[in-house]
Amino acid sequence: MRRNESFFILIYLSCSFALILFLISFIFHILGYWVNGGGDVIELIKSNVTYYLKMAGVGFVSGFLLWFFKIR
Secondary structure (H helix, E strand, C coil): CCCCCHHHHHHHHHHHHHHHHHHHHHHHHHHHHHHHHCCCHHHHHHHHHHHHHHHHHHHHHHHHHHCCCCCC
């Protein structure tokens, strides 16, 4: 198990950062729109799916960089 432990840390860091950045960007974007009196939230989500996926991609890359430079 010791040999594959680094691979599991890579997967965990990358996926967890991608998930948390996706959720943070999604939730705060929706809440900001709602607080400012936005009407159709579903249309906002549909029009910004690529934005949320880009943020998840940034999270995946940052998780990889943390693993690569052994920041734990």
